[in-house]
Amino acid sequence: MSEPLLSARDLRKTFGGVHAVDGVSLEIRPREMVALIGPNGAGKTTFYNMLSGRMKPSSGRVYFRGRDVTGLPPHAISRLGISRSFQINNIFGELTVRQNVEVALTALHRRTFRMFRPASRDRELLDEADAVLERLGLVELADTRAGVLSYGDKRLLEIAIVLATRPTMVLLDEPTAGMTPEETRRVTRLIRGLAETGEYTFLITEHDMDVVFDLAERIVVMHRGRLLAEGTAEEIRSNRAVREAYLGEEESA
Amino acid sequence: MSRHLSASTASAAAAAGRSLLGWRLGVPLILALLVAALAALPALAPYFYIFVGTEILIMGLFAASFNLIFGYTGMLSFGHAAFFGMGAYTTALLLLHFQVPLVWALLASMVTSALLAAVIGFFSVRLGEVYFAMLTLAFGMMVYAVAHQWRSFTNGSDGITGFLLRDFGLGLDLQLADPAVYYRVVLVIVVIAAAVLYLITRSSFGLILRAISENPERVAFCGVDVRRHRLAAFVIAGAFAGLAGALFAPFNRVANPDLLHWSQSAEPVLMTILGGAGYFLGPFFGAAVFVLLETWITSFTERWMLVLGIVLALLVMFFRRGVLGTLLDRMLSR
Numbered sequence A: 001m002s003e004p005l006l007s008a009r010d011l012r013k014t015f016g017g018v019h020a021v022d023g024v025s026l027e028i029r030p031r032e033m034v035a036l037i038g039p040n041g042a043g044k045t046t047f048y049n050m051l052s053g054r055m056k057p058s059s060g061r062v063y064f065r066g067r068d069v070t071g072l073p074p075h076a077i078s079r080l081g082i083s084r085s086f087q088i089n090n091i092f093g094e095l096t097v098r099q100n101v102e103v104a105l106t107a108l109h110r111r112t113f114r115m116f117r118p119a120s121r122d123r124e125l126l127d128e129a130d131a132v133l134e135r136l137g138l139v140e141l142a143d144t145r146a147g148v149l150s151y152g153d154k155r156l157l158e159i160a161i162v163l164a165t166r167p168t169m170v171l172l173d174e175p176t177a178g179m180t181p182e183e184t185r186r187v188t189r190l191i192r193g194l195a196e197t198g199e200y201t202f203l204i205t206e207h208d209m210d211v212v213f214d215l216a217e218r219i220v221v222m223h224r225g226r227l228l229a230e231g232t233a234e235e236i237r238s239n240r241a242v243r244e245a246y247l248g249e250e251e252s253a
Numbered sequence B: 001m002s003r004h005l006s007a008s009t010a011s012a013a014a015a016a017g018r019s020l021l022g023w024r025l026g027v028p029l030i031l032a033l034l035v036a037a038l039a040a041l042p043a044l045a046p047y048f049y050i051f052v053g054t055e056i057l058i059m060g061l062f063a064a065s066f067n068l069i070f071g072y073t074g075m076l077s078f079g080h081a082a083f084f085g086m087g088a089y090t091t092a093l094l095l096l097h098f099q100v101p102l103v104w105a106l107l108a109s110m111v112t113s114a115l116l117a118a119v120i121g122f123f124s125v126r127l128g129e130v131y132f133a134m135l136t137l138a139f140g141m142m143v144y145a146v147a148h149q150w151r152s153f154t155n156g157s158d159g160i161t162g163f164l165l166r167d168f169g170l171g172l173d174l175q176l177a178d179p180a181v182y183y184r185v186v187l188v189i190v191v192i193a194a195a196v197l198y199l200i201t202r203s204s205f206g207l208i209l210r211a212i213s214e215n216p217e218r219v220a221f222c223g224v225d226v227r228r229h230r231l232a233a234f235v236i237a238g239a240f241a242g243l244a245g246a247l248f249a250p251f252n253r254v255a256n257p258d259l260l261h262w263s264q265s266a267e268p269v270l271m272t273i274l275g276g277a278g279y280f281l282g283p284f285f286g287a288a289v290f291v292l293l294e295t296w297i298t299s300f301t302e303r304w305m306l307v308l309g310i311v312l313a314l315l316v317m318f319f320r321r322g323v324l325g326t327l328l329d330r331m332l333s334r
Helices: A044-051 A076-080 A099-110 A121-136 A151-165 A183-194 A211-217 A232-235 A240-252 B001-044 B048-069 B081-098 B102-122 B129-149 B179-202 B202-213 B214-223 B226-252 B263-277 B283-299 B302-316 B321-334
Strands: A006-015 A016-030 A032-038 A061-063 A082-084 A169-173 A201-205 A218-223 A227-230
Touching: A016 A044, A016 A061, A016 A076, A016 A227, A032 A044, A044 A082, A044 A169, A044 A201, A044 B048, A061 B283, A076 B214, A082 A151, A082 B263, A099 A121, A099 A151, A121 A151, A121 A211, A151 A169, A151 A183, A151 A227, A169 B283, A183 A201, A201 A211, A201 A240, A211 A232, A218 A240, A218 B283, A227 A232, A227 A240, A227 B048, A232 A240, B001 B048, B048 B179, B048 B263, B048 B283, B081 B102, B081 B226, B102 B129, B102 B226, B129 B214, B129 B263, B129 B321, B179 B202, B179 B226, B202 B214, B202 B226, B214 B226, B283 B302, B283 B321
Parallel strands: A032 A201, A032 A218, A082 A169, A169 A201
Antiparallel strands: A006 A016, A006 A061, A218 A227
């Protein structure tokens, strides 16, 4: 068994006495596709926020490639190769689709302090941006203002931004949320295609169980800030505690 | 459904592309005509308008430097006069004590203003919108207080006067004391400075600034240290505000604490909103409208601020994109 790429050790996050994440340990090996599921309020997004530097854990450590990255700022974590998407669309609506990707590529190539050459003349970077957009089927929309894209295309664009940072570890927070069934199939296909390249390691949160069972090799279930279960799709499907956690939520809903 | 939408956005993009092609040829031509008209102003307009023109150019540069951090980076500074005043004092003091050629005084002013911006920016850019505005205002007041109180160096509320413009430097033989000559010198320097600022807004750095103004968090998650880029924009804006102040001191014949007062910090804000923060030339248009209105209105009433207030209120309510933005929208929709 190879060394873990990303590992969380006993991560905790407390908000005013409430344990949003209450001692979660998780190891993700290179090129794995792990799904993190759980009812609303289970602490998935808070867990993501700690992995990606958006929040500092109250206690516990995060290691990436064996290096302690706990509490590093988001830009530093991104540079190390962990990139994330957000549950709510998080793109640059006033910029064109291509410029959205250019922002990430400019950062990747450390050209953010180039002040005296028009960005539109950076042929190499523009070609690279188009290659990323091609991969996501967005290249026809490259010159469109991102704010007017359809909801599904906006979500794809965010994945394009994530990929443009050339991450080794990709954290996707509900990539198919709010999508039509057709868009969901498109994104699922896309993620599987990306996984097959062997360039990426994925951690995905998702509400759509079809997507989860379709994609994930390993499923981790979170409930009330703790890990409730872990296993293959089959194991999770037949796990009584998991069913109860979800049923409990449905009963109260 | 999504394909349908994509097709319609693509055709809209194509239409925008066509009009942009027209712009690509038209804009440089219009700008060249504008600069030519400005260069010819001393020969065509009454003597008085040489002073109006000089003030518009200087204030336009001041407002454009402010817009680098406001319109492009999304930070509303209420302390920009600190850098304008720093530039004015630097040039006035250098001319008074060392009789340096003007060009070196201008460059030195950019350096001192940039240094001041680096100090103020270091503490300010880490804060969110309202606190950033408040802290820049507070620093601006501190700089004003220093200029006002440090009498041995700044001559207090009287300011620095009695400095003379000798030569420009670089071996150019210019009669700077002639207002028409000084106006043309200001025109050339402002055009160069505006070109540099424009280049910065179109650069990779400029793209990052625009992205930061829209969504700093997403930029950070792309691996960009947002604070450092905000600080860099703040320092550049400070340097160009310093240049504007440096040009203003000889024109004004005095560098006094008024130039550093917080009400002076409001001027680039008002000019930029007046002209349109979304356009590079917006602040210049705003400065022109502001100075011309001020000139005309004060010639028949004392209540210039009342009229300005009404104009601004109407603009903010009905013409959010400013004078230039509204004009361009009209022309493009035709």
